[in-house]
Amino acid sequence: MDAHTDPLPRLALGPVGVVVAVQIAVLTALSGRYGFHRDELYFLAAGARPDWGYVDQPPITPVLAHLSATVFGDTPSGVRVAATLIGAATAIVVALVARELGGGRGAQVLSAVAAALSSFVLAVSHMLSTTTVDVLMWTVIGFFALRLLRTGDGRWWIAVGAAVGVGLENKWLVLLLVAALGIALLVTGPREVLRSGWLAAGVVVAAVLAAPTVLWQAAHGFPLLTVASGISEDDGAENRILFVPMQLVYVSPVLVPVWLAGIVRLWRDPALRWARALAVSYPVLCVGLLVLGGKPYYSVPLLVLLTAAGAEPALRWLDRGRRTVRRSVAAVLAVVAAAISVVIGLPVLPAADLGPVLAMNREPGEQVGWPEFAHTVSLAWKQIPVEQRGTATIFTSSYGQAGAVERYREEYGLPQPHSGHMSYADWGPPPDTMTGPVVLVGGFEDISETQRLFTGCRVVAVHDNGIGLDNEEQGTPIALCSGPAAPWSQLWPDLRRFY
Incomplete structure (x- = not known):
């Protein structure tokens, strides 16, 4: 394949660092406002009984809960240090994805802000959960995959395999991303990367890293699959009905045009032909989730990556025509969207006033x-x-x-x-x-x-x-x-x- 090795835009380290610093400060300030989430209490109990697996999850999140509580204190704030750092890392990786796709300083900053303030990512960055880690691992896999496709350097399969292996030690949903990306590559190319000998090496790395959990699950009759089938059976119909509407709100309604622009850009821009698989992987994943009855939020990490792809055209749109009007309207919408995300995702309201919020996000109520x-x-x-x-x-x-x-x-x-x-x-x-x-x-x-x-x-x-x-x-x-x-x-x- 032809490698696309033109120099990337300069990394906007300073402004992205400011975004991340503010993100960490806000999450830290609010981390102890309510209390433990039911899942965090479970993770603490599991982490105190270390094992290579548990009925409903691999070991990474319980281990992180135990380590964070041990180092920073057995309190909600202490446990959530891990979640805060993972949320910050997610914003950084999303900015790197924007850069990988040719996004300059503005696109990188917009991508980091979008990741930090999107409703779903904000909520899972506030409390420690398997999804907190999962969002980071999906974005890391997406970044490594794009680096592989852009450079044509098969050695990046090792990085992809390592990220997949770590992801499998946290949550097996990462297999859906792997399947979606694989199908998209077969459809759109560049297929040459699938013929690289390094692919086999990446598979071996992923298998070795995931082996302890897979063996534990096998020894216990794969209870994780029993849990997953039960969730699909109980919630599958509701998940399918809500799937499309929730795609429009999980990241933020204001950002829907941005990630749609990302899909269009990846499909139409000749300079990004090598990255078309990222655009196609989203509808492939959605079809899979609808068939399986998976939860609508499983697709959110791909939406975050597509938002990074759409950051550059979104900024160009703001610079066309009546720039002052467009920028003013965009600024107002962004402020309103950010405020809604904060209210929904973070414990800013008195606990007694959470009623309306619970209709959109039940998780704050489970921290009280x-x-x-x-x-x-x-x-x-x-x-x-x-x-x-x-x-x-x-x-x-x-x-x-x-x-x-x-x-x-x-x-x-x-x-x-x-x-x-x-x-x-x-x-x-x-x-x-x-x-x-x-x-x-x-x-x-x-x-x-x-x-x-x-x-x-x-x-x-x-x-x-x-x-x-x-x-x-x-x-x-x-x-x-x-x-x-x-x-x-x-x-x-x-x-x-x-x-």
């Missing part, structure tokens, strides 16, 4: 009320006579509830909780000697099933976060049961839940 939740559980626990507590158990219906009790148990005098949800099930049932009372947290959807598994249950508390916030745990009933209906080891298979 966990210490109070553990306190409610403790009220039920204290109803157990002291002499019976040695054989008593706390059993929760979800990993978030278990994570909250585990995190705050010393503060409220609670024992280690147990749960059959996700990897908590792998961490074992209570000993069969625990035949005493059971504090049963949630899980009353099927009363007959509850009565089959536990005896003498009666609701003794209902959780209230104290501010009337309608999040997932508000109104959770907590029962006190006489005990398990059979030994825990016998009940455990029936108590296991993958979603």
Whole structure:
């Protein structure tokens, strides 16, 4: 293939650095405003039990949560240092993608700002999640792939393979990106890169890096696939209905013309013919997600990359015709969009006023009320006579509830909780000697099933976060049961839940 080795525009290190510095400052200032997210509580619990895999995820995010909490403090702010740095890295990589596509200083800065302020990226940069890392890894893979296609240097397959391997140690969704890019390359070219001997080397690197997690999943019956199929079965129809509308809002409605311009530019510009695969990979990915019933946000990292591709034509459009009017309108829209993104993605409102925000983003609500939740559980626990507590158990219906009790148990005098949800099930049932009372947290959807598994249950508390916030745990009933209906080891298979 013909290598496109013309000198790239100068890296806008200073202004991009300013964007990233502001991004870090804002995320840090707001990182502790609410509290832990349910997933962060789960990651802390998983990270304290290091392994090569977990039921619903590979190990990277739990390890990051544990390391960040250890180094910076076991607080929301401490855990979220990792998320903040990953969000900043994402903005830098997106700016590098804009440069790789010939974008000058303005395009690089616009791309970094768009990445830092887009609604979805902003939300996942505020809290640590597998998606936080996933967004970064997708953009890194996209950058390395573009460098491979532009230079024709097959050695970049090693970098692509390394990024894919690391991505697989965090979330297997990266395989969708690999498939989409591969199909797009076959359709648009340059196909020569697929004939490079370095491709095999890149595959080996990815396989070696991903092997520990793949082997763990294989040894445990690939529970990650069970979780994924359950999500598709439960939410697939809703995901398909919402897919197209959510594509228009996840990054920002204001940026829709920019990423559309990116698709058009990559397809039409002869100088970027080598990068057409990036434009085609987006519709390929969307078709795959619609078929699989995947969540609409899975495609967001590609939209961020396409926004970088569209930054240069967007700036040229602002310089044409009535520049003052265009720039003024664009500035107003940008300010409004940024304000909306901040309100939706960051904890700027009082927790009691989150109601309207939850209609667009449920995640802030899941960061409120966990210490109070553990306190409610403790009220039920204290109803157990002291002499019976040695054989008593706390059993929760979800990993978030278990994570909250585990995190705050010393503060409220609670024992280690147990749960059959996700990897908590792998961490074992209570000993069969625990035949005493059971504090049963949630899980009353099927009363007959509850009565089959536990005896003498009666609701003794209902959780209230104290501010009337309608999040997932508000109104959770907590029962006190006489005990398990059979030994825990016998009940455990029936108590296991993958979603």
